Amino acid sequence: MLSTYKHKNLTWVDLEDPTADEVKSLMQKYYIHPAVAEELLKPTIRPRVDAYKNFIYLILHFPIFDNNKKTSISYEVDFVMGKNFLIAAHYKEISLFHEITKLFEVGSILGEEQLVKNSGVLSTFIIKQLYEFALRQLDHIQLKINDIEENIFKGHEKEMVAYISYLRRDTLDFQRAIHSHESILNSFKIIGEKFFNKDFVHYANVILGNLDRVKTLMENCVATIESLHNTNDSLLTDKVNDIMRTLTIVSFITFPLMLFAALFGMSNLISTPIVGMKGDFWIITGIMFVSASSLLFFFKRRKWI
Template sequence: MLHRHEYKDLVWVDLESPTVDEIRSIVEEFGIDTMVADELLSPTLRPHTERYGDYLYLVLHFPTLRKNKATAVVPEQEVDFIIGKNFIVTTRYEELASFVEFRKVFEVNAALAENHFPDNSFDIFLLLAKRLYRTVDVEIDEVRETLESIEAAIFNGQEKEMVVSLSRAGRDILNLKQALDPHQDVLSSLVALTAEFTGTEYVSRVRAIESMYYRSRKHITSIWQTLSELRETNNSLLSTKQNEVMKTLTIMAFVTFPLMLISSVFGMNTKILPIVGRDNDFWIIIGIMFIATFGMFYYFRHKHWL
């Protein structure tokens, strides 16, 4: 799907899952290199940035924790930027809310012909990049809120149920980290290319985007450490509970052992059995069992095992 927007001398073409015909149209209009055109047809494995003559080609992968229509987790979304002197082409393979919202902003300002709205392709790129990194911060905040809920549940006695929740949170943080890690090299290269492409005018603004990236990565490191602490705490509490259960079962086995032993002894098929056959022999045997059981309980209490 192709969305075309114009404002003064600037043209923005936003492609979503582009077709061959749509790619061919921008190749003819903007003189896009065939190698770049081929990359636009399908997602690229690794983020990168390059300069092709009078335009820059930039590929970034942004993490997303949402689910697609098939309810499968989509770990990241690719966004391609082609930044020319008076045009910018963006390519995506899924719908992104940041682009939908920015298209509306662009259309409104183009219709009103507001002079304060930027008419430079690099300005549009920077505005879109800021929105994308803010979306990453929203994703990070969602994971942080999830961890807070998990923490409350852990200390509310739901350690067993939180094992799966902790694993899912770990998967989300890992997706965030894996998607953002390659941005460091790409943004560093972009700073150098920006100086060549636009002069020093936009270098500081690209560094501001780079700072947003480093802040996001710092937050990811923070929530990863929180996850590790919660997982360790949860494992400790689970282990303590399991040990308490095993301790109780072991004590019960020791307590019932004298009862089984006494009942087995007096159930033996021998000619002579002490007590058996006397008056009140049943109550005497029950009394012996009771005294033995009480003695075991007293011993365990004295040792502070109960």
């Protein structure tokens, strides 16, 4: 779907899931290189920035949370920036781009010249909004971290194993999406300064600052999740060790008692003491009880239970 927005000499073309016909018409209208036009038709794996004679081509991937997959997925945005036009191509519908177009229209109406100064400045505005959106996603991750932490210390360690795994995968995918942004944006700053003017450096530094905020918060989230993962593992291990220790002690106590009872149960095969005496059942039961109590006292004294 192709939508066009204009303000004075600047044209912004919002291209959502572009078709071959739409890309062909833009290629002819704005003299886009055929190689770039070909890449606009489908998402690419690697982000990059390229300088052409009459435009700059920038590819970036941004993390967007997918509720069905329960993790962040890479959302690609391609920017083709000419002197008086910007083509922003993306391949999935998200509400954020509708918000950005409204901000552009409002800025145009209010005469905010800085917003629509040139396509480079407009592209940095869009990138800034995408980073703001990423920060909102990190807020959701932080809420999940708080929820996991609360449940861990409520004794729900076992249930939290799956939740922590999902969250670790989510943060890993988030990091992967923005991993190369810093080097790409630094190259974009150098190319943009030559293509537009020296003022572009300021706008490029602003989005680099936004990126730094995202990366810092992301690193904090990752460190917290790893700490919670280790804590949860330790608590689960302690629980398992307690269970194993209890089972071992029970086995150690019951085995000699079972052997003792089995020996006295062989009275029809061998001659056994006590059996046949008056109150022999209670004597044998008493011996077993005293033995078990002695073992329990011994374990308690050694602080094994």
